[in-house]
Amino acid sequence: MNELKKFTLLQVLNNSAEKFADRPAVSYLDFPKINYREFKSKAENISNFLKSQGVIAGDKVAILSENQPNWGIVYFAVTTIGAIAVPIMTEFHSTEVLHILRHSESKAVFVSAKYFNKIEDAEVNSLLIRVLLDDFSVIPPNTKNDLIKEVIAGGKKEFAKIKEAALKLVGLIPVEVEEDNTALILYTSGTTGHSKGVMLTHKNIVSDALSTLDMVHMDTNDRMLSILPLFHTIESTLGLVIPIIAGASVTYLDKPPTAAALLPALQKVKPTVMLAVPLIIEKIYRNKVLPEFNKKAMVRGLYKIPTIRKRLNKIAGKKLMYTFGGELRMFCIGGASLAADVERFLKEAHFPYAIGYGLTETSPLVTGTGPEGVLLRSAGKVMKWMEIKIDNPDTKNGEGEVLIKGPNVMKGYYKDLEKTKEVFTDDGWFKSGDLGVIDSEGYLFIKGRSKNVIIGSNGKNIYPEEVESIINEFQFVAESLVVEKEEQLIAKIYLNYDQIDEEFKIQKLTEPEARKIVNKIIDDLLPKINERVNTFSRINKIVEQREPFEKTPTQKIKRYLYVE
DSSP states (O other): OOOOSSSSHHHHHHHHHHHSTTSEEEEETTSOOEEHHHHHHHHHHHHHHHHHTTOOTTOEEEEEOOSOHHHHHHHHHHHTTTOEEEEOOTTSOHHHHHHHHHHHTEEEEEEOGGGGGGTTTOOOTTOOEEEETTTTEEOOTTOOGGGGGGGHHHHHHHHHHHHHHHHHOOOOOOOOOOTTSEEEEEEOOOTTSOOOEEEEEHHHHHHHHHHHHHHSOOOTTOEEEEOSOTTSHIIIIIIIIHHHHHTOEEEEOSSOOOHHHHHHHHHHHOOSEEEEOHHHHHHHIIIIIHHHHHSSHHHHHHTTSHHHHHHHHHHHHHHHHHHTTSOOOEEEEOSSOOOHHHHHHHHHTTOOEEEEEEOGGGSSEEEEOOGGGOOTTOOOEEOTTOEEEEESOOTTTOOEEEEEESTTSOOEETTOHHHHHHTBOTTSOEEEEEEEEEOTTSBEEEEEEGGGOEEOTTSOEEOHHHHHHHHTTSTTEEEEEEEEETTEEEEEEEEOHHHHHHHHOGGGSOHHHHHHHHHHHHHHHHHHHHHHSOGGGOOSEEEEOOSOOOBOTTOOBOGGGTOO
16 A cells, blocks of 8 residues: 655645546535546645745644535645644634634634634734635635625635736745655644644654555545544544545535434445544434334343344344445544443444544554454554553553554644653653553553543542443433542433433423433432442442533543533
């Protein structure tokens, strides 16, 4: 797979445009496909436009948009001239977006109409130009959100005029993009609440993509349906750079990936490869698959018998495959820990899932396997060119912090030498902050974040993620969070109210009657949970969480918001 002279995104684009010129690269669902030749041409047009506006190697260009074909075009347009792309999370508040534009000193921003309101009043000294990502219209200064659609036509003409002038420019010396040049700065929104600008080089991204392709196969016959945000490295590296290298095609939805939009899209695209975070498949299992087994008391009882459960899961797996279009050969799950009961279902259902582990700082993937190599509860094995080791492992269970080395590890945090030093050992290992153990066959098992560990009264480590995984298996539980308060373990639980209503018709009851049912569900949960967990991890109290927990883009709960 590695035919690249250099590990740069410029080499990736040139190589793929030559090899797969007429193959489909990216498209919206039900829209004409953009082939690799056109993809490169469009990227070069944007590159020339940026040069004409004074953007040079090392300058920053922000991208604020939902997923769409033009997102990837701009990603390559910016990075292939040696400039640095700054993808911005669409969930960020406008004040955080403004901070990122200022902190990164972005010279240009490509923004979609949907998110233009977040930058309409942005006053950033470095910012020279704003472009509408949807159709590459230039946005005139002082444009307000309510007028954005009215200026598109004029802006597009302006872009065409500037582009034509750019093509006539002489003396523009092509920049030789080097492997160690910074390609991206990604401002993370972690579970601890501190946003940091992760600097990833061309080599970081391309080496990670090639390492992944050494582990799993992809080629021109593969079709991906994108449902994760491109501003995250899971999607931008694994869901954009990898298919571009392999000559595969990627389809984007022109609306949010709700069930109503996603189900028909799956039947049209019939994807062969998909990327997802655990919450997506967990919701499908708990809201669609499990209720079918729980409908009748007899089936519910039979499902508890392992041999029968496996048969039922295999039947459900065939239906699930059809739901996903029938041609899926790899469903990649990452970004957070997958619930144990859901993974058991996927394994018994013969659903072709694969698990990987990594971080934004590692571009992202570090360990993983294809569907054929999955080991229950593990995060796979270390990938090509990378190393992992466990720091100061516990003498009894071998657990310790996961340390990582390899060409995929970030350059550092932008404008933050202190935080950069904090996450590297003296001999250059990146400190992941995750606790794990490696078995005799080289499989990595992640136990949780080191900052989340609760020390029990007996001195034992309590991993809240493990307890939460057990809690989330119970009927009527949507999600949970375990915290410590006054030396007691508290479980904050958000219930699946739709499921409760379906079972008890609480919408038709009075408020006191409905509350009585909900309280009983909570009261009944406590002894059931404590039967399943270690004695030192027993829950002292359950608190009902009335609203869904706030989450990161990879659907991990922002713990810092709920620790009292």
